[in-house]
Amino acid sequence: MTLPLDSSAYRTTPARERPPRRVTVLGATGSIGENTLDLIGRDPARYRIVALTGGENVERLAELAIHHKAELAVIADETRYEALRERLEGTGIEAAAGRRAVIEAASRPADWTMAAIVGVAGLEPTHAALKQGATVAVANKECLVCAGPVFMAEVRRHGATLLPVDSEHSAAMQILSQSPDVEIDKLCLTASGGPFRCSTRQEMASVTPEQALKHPNWSMGRKITLDSATLMNKALEMLEAQHLFDLPPDRIDAVIHPQSIVHCLVYYRDGSVLAHMSPPDMRTPIAYTLAWPERMQVPMPPLDLPKLATLTFEAPDEDRFPALRLARHALQTGGSAGAVLNAANEVAAEAFFAGAIGFIAITEIVERVLSESPELVDRAPGRIEEVIAIDEEARRRTREYLPAFA
Known part of the structure; x- marks a missing residue:
């Protein structure tokens, strides 16, 4: 069972004597990021914002960066760089854009990082945050679903603390x-x-x-709600x-x-x-990670x-909702079953939102991709790059199957 490191030394220092915690929020404009910053904003003297990242919403990212006095704001969409730079001009906040800039933001020294980038796009930034050996609150499911053994090995290697959100x-x-x-x-x-x-x-x-x-x-983002x-x-x-608590599938x-x-x-x-x-209310588990190993007041x-x-x-x-049956199969199969399941689900979900397939077709497509990709499922990736390659191939196959479910 994988649990956080000993925290007794932290507890012995009174809160008022501690320096502000350096915090980074990856995925600041999503629901988890917004809730995290809501909690931080209620006691701003205890925190110093190192970096905030967002996907496409330049306006909201700039607002949050200015309000919380962030050192750096990064928009993942490279085409929105100028828009972000203009909104931050004169504030002293550094602006950047693109995938590499998001990874660099995650690499900056921080005491605590919220990893809330949705999808496989969050793998590399979360991995970069873990390498600091500090505390990472992980809200990105894909890190463990797709690359559980890789991520848990990195947690141990760098002495990081991984807290689930x-x-x-x-x-x-x-x-x-x-x-x-x-x-x-x-x-x-x-x-x-x-x-x-x-x-x-x-x-x-x-x-x-x-x-x-x-x-x-629950009030959550679009993908997790679907x-x-x-x-x-x-x-x-x-x-x-299975990866967080090192439990066998049958438990x-x-x-x-x-x-x-x-x-x-x-x-x-x-x-x-x-x-x-x-x-x-997601602020409760977020607050648990933000204050860990202590507790903090949550406004509810x-x-x-x-x-x-x-x-x-x-x-x-499980006849009406076969997703749980697919999860049990993936747990027993191991290898890259989780990565393939996740990739197929993400592609199918977007197709549903676009009106290309029906609701029940989502899990039907996932099941077909899993059953017809044994050589992909059987792979045991040892690096993040291998996980991303498996994800890309699973997505390609899923897109090929979509017309059959239209």
């Missing part, structure tokens, strides 16, 4: 830190079931992107859990919990079950269990 993995880490893994029977992640929890396959066949983006509990609707988000989280499970209050359950060999609860009302009254749980229906 997903509410389920954050919950699991907080529970598992109390017990040796030999005492654990099963780790069970919860899923809300998304907006189509009670829908039939026939009803889901006509789902629109607008309907898929109406999550009943993944929550197909339950692919939970599938990816099961793959992440990782998922359960439907519509209220999204319980985020993880850990079953022990003595019959005990420990559950972690918190409101469905406390959990009111009498008001909630009822918490329910259901077994997932």
Whole structure:
């Protein structure tokens, strides 16, 4: 089980005597980045912003960089460099653009980095942040889904601290830190079931992107919201859990919990079950990583269990939501199954948003790519470059299959 390094030395220094933490936010204009900066902005004296990066939204990136007095702002889209430079002119904030500039931003010395770039684009920057040997809060699923062994080896090599941002993995880490893994029977992640929890396959066949983006509990970015609707988000989280906590596939499970209050359950060999609860607000797990190894105040009302009254749980229906079945297959298969699954899902998701395929075709395409790419799935990459090459090939194959599902 991989857990953060000892933090006793940090705890012995009173907060008021510590210098401001140097912070970088990769993916500052996304929902995780915005929530992170919301928390930082409530106590700005405790933080110094080294770098903020964004994808295409120059206007918002410039606003955030100016408001938080960042040293550097980087836009991934090279064509937006001039627009960013103009907005930052006279502020003293350095502007840069492009993939290499994002990686360079991640390489700048920082005490804590939020890795929240969506997709495979986040692999290289997160890898660069890990090499500093500091703390990296990872919200980018692809780092572990696609390159879990590579990333965990880098964590150990550089003495970095990797803290999960997903509410389920954050919950699991907080529970598992109390017990040796030999005492654990099963780790069970919860899923809300998304907006189509009670829908039939026939009803889901006509789902629109607008309907898929109406999550009943969480406010998240477009891609993760769609993944929550197909339950692919939970599938990816099961793959992440294997690498984060070094558990065998048969000890990782998922359960439907519509209220999204319980985020993880850990079953022990003595019959005990420990559950972690918190409101469905991403600022809670973000705050846990930002303040770790301590706790910080988060601006939300406390959990009111009498008001909630009822918490329910259901077994997932893997016929209606085959993503979980695909995750179990990928867990057992190993190799590059996670990378291929993720690449196919990303391409299929974009095709759905573009109106090229239907909702239920997303997981159907992923399953076909996995089943017809054994030589790709069987590869065991040892470097990030190899992972990216596998991702690119899986995407190419997925695009070839799209017309058959139109």
